[in-house]
Amino acid sequence: GEDVEQSLFLSVREGDSSVINCTYTDSSSTYLYWYKQEPGAGLQLLTYIFSNMDMKQDQRLTVLLNKKDKHLSLRIADTQTGDSAIYFCAESTGDSWGKLQFGAGTQVVVTP
Amino acid sequence: GAVVSQHPSRVICKSGTSVKIECRSLDFQATTMFWYRQFPKKSLMLMATSNEGSKATYEQGVEKDKFLINHASLTLSTLTVTSAHPEDSSFYICSARTRSGGYTFGSGTRLTVV
Numbered sequence A: 001g002e003d004v005e006q007s008l009f010l011s012v013r014e015g016d017s018s019v020i021n022c023t024y025t026d027s028s029s030t031y032l033y034w035y036k037q038e039p040g041a042g043l044q045l046l047t048y049i050f051s052n053m054d055m056k057q058d059q060r061l062t063v064l065l066n067k068k069d070k071h072l073s074l075r076i077a078d079t080q081t082g083d084s085a086i087y088f089c090a091e092s093t094g095d096s097w098g099k100l101q102f103g104a105g106t107q108v109v110v111t112p
Numbered sequence B: 001g002a003v004v005s006q007h008p009s010r011v012i013c014k015s016g017t018s019v020k021i022e023c024r025s026l027d028f029q030a031t032t033m034f035w036y037r038q039f040p041k042k043s044l045m046l047m048a049t050s051n052e053g054s055k056a057t058y059e060q061g062v063e064k065d066k067f068l069i070n071h072a073s074l075t076l077s078t079l080t081v082t083s084a085h086p087e088d089s090s091f092y093i094c095s096a097r098t099r100s101g102g103y104t105f106g107s108g109t110r111l112t113v114v
Helices: none
Strands: A004-006 A009-013 A018-024 A031-037 A043-050 A055-058 A061-066 A071-076 A085-092 A100-102 A106-111 B004-007 B010-013 B019-025 B032-038 B044-051 B067-073 B076-081 B090-097 B103-105 B109-113
Touching (some): A018 A031, A018 A106, A031 A061, A043 A055, A043 B103, B044 B067
Parallel strands (some): B010 B109
Antiparallel strands (some): A061 A071
C-alpha cells in the first residue's frame, strides 16, 4: 500500500469549512506539504509544515499535524467554488535526494 | 519567483515515435529536478531524479532506456519517451527543488499515443 493515504472524495457546500485528512507512515518525515491540482494543470503548493510544528495557519488554510498519530489535516475556511480541485498531501524525508511521497489525492467538490 | 516552465502542455504522437518534454527553471538554478507520471485519478508516481551533469536516478520499475532523462544545464531537464506506445499515454509532471528547499512544479504534459 501507499505510504501516504488520503480519502478520495469530499463534497462541501460553498461557505462551509472543508477538512481534508492524510496519514503517513514515515516517522522520519521532515516536511509535509499540501498541493492543489486543478484539471489538466500542474501542482500548486498551498502550504507546508515542518515536522516539529503542530499547527500552521495561512489565511483561509489551517494545517494540523499530529506527529504521534502521523496524521495531517488541511482545513479550508469559507470554501469557495474555486477551491474545487484535487488536493494532495506529500511528505519529504529530507534525504539527499529530497524526494516527495504523495498521497492519492482528495477530490474536493464545492456545491453552491 | 521559483517558476518551472514545462513544454509542451499537450502532445499527440504516433505509436513507435519518440517525444521530448522539456522542463525549465526560469528564475533559479535547479541542480535537481524530478519527473513524475500521473495516471487518471491516481497519485503522482516518481519516475526519476535528474541531477545536473550526472546520470538520472530511476525508481524501481521505470525503464531507463525508454524514459531518457537529460539534465545538461542548471535550468533545463528533458524527458524523452522513446518508441512510445499507447500505454505510455499519461500526464507527466516535472518539479524542481528551489533554493529554499521547497518544490515547484511544472504545469504538466498530457501525452497521448495513438
